[in-house]
Amino acid sequence: MIIINFAHPFTESQLIALGELAGQPVERVIDVRAQLDPQQPFAEQVRALVDSVGLSPAEWQTLPLLVNLPSLSVIAALALAELHGRMGHFPGVIRLRPATNSTPPSFEVAEILNLQAVRDGAREAR
Numbered sequence: 001m002i003i004i005n006f007a008h009p010f011t012e013s014q015l016i017a018l019g020e021l022a023g024q025p026v027e028r029v030i031d032v033r034a035q036l037d038p039q040q041p042f043a044e045q046v047r048a049l050v051d052s053v054g055l056s057p058a059e060w061q062t063l064p065l066l067v068n069l070p071s072l073s074v075i076a077a078l079a080l081a082e083l084h085g086r087m088g089h090f091p092g093v094i095r096l097r098p099a100t101n102s103t104p105p106s107f108e109v110a111e112i113l114n115l116q117a118v119r120d121g122a123r124e125a126r
Contacts (some may be wrong), residue, residue: 002030004053004066005066007071011106014107042074043078050079050086057086066090066092095109
């Protein structure tokens with residue numbers, strides 16, 4: 001499995017937990033620096049971020065990918081739209097949560113969200 005990471009770096013324990021949740025080991029993490037220029041259009045910048053991942057059209061559609069979204073909601077929304085267009089479906093996304101009683105603050109893997117399953121389920125509410 002390949003993780004596309006638009007946020008903070010992962011720790012070794014987080015990567016192990018992700019592999020266990022996904023049922024397959026993390027083979028590679030592609031870190032993408034998701035700092036945008038607020039004076040420029042975001043859609044173009046997010047397209048460039050996703051381009052920088054370096055996957056071919058066939059890889060976007062066939063590789064086992066998980067995504068750690070950027071924390072700014074508008075950038076995350078644009079990234080999801082761009083990823084869906086390239087993949088043909090919504091990616092699985094990683095949710096981290098603060099670890100209890102940790103000093104300094106740290107984060108643990110909470111779950112992997114299947115956005116495509118959420119989308120498919122929402123269609124029943126139409």
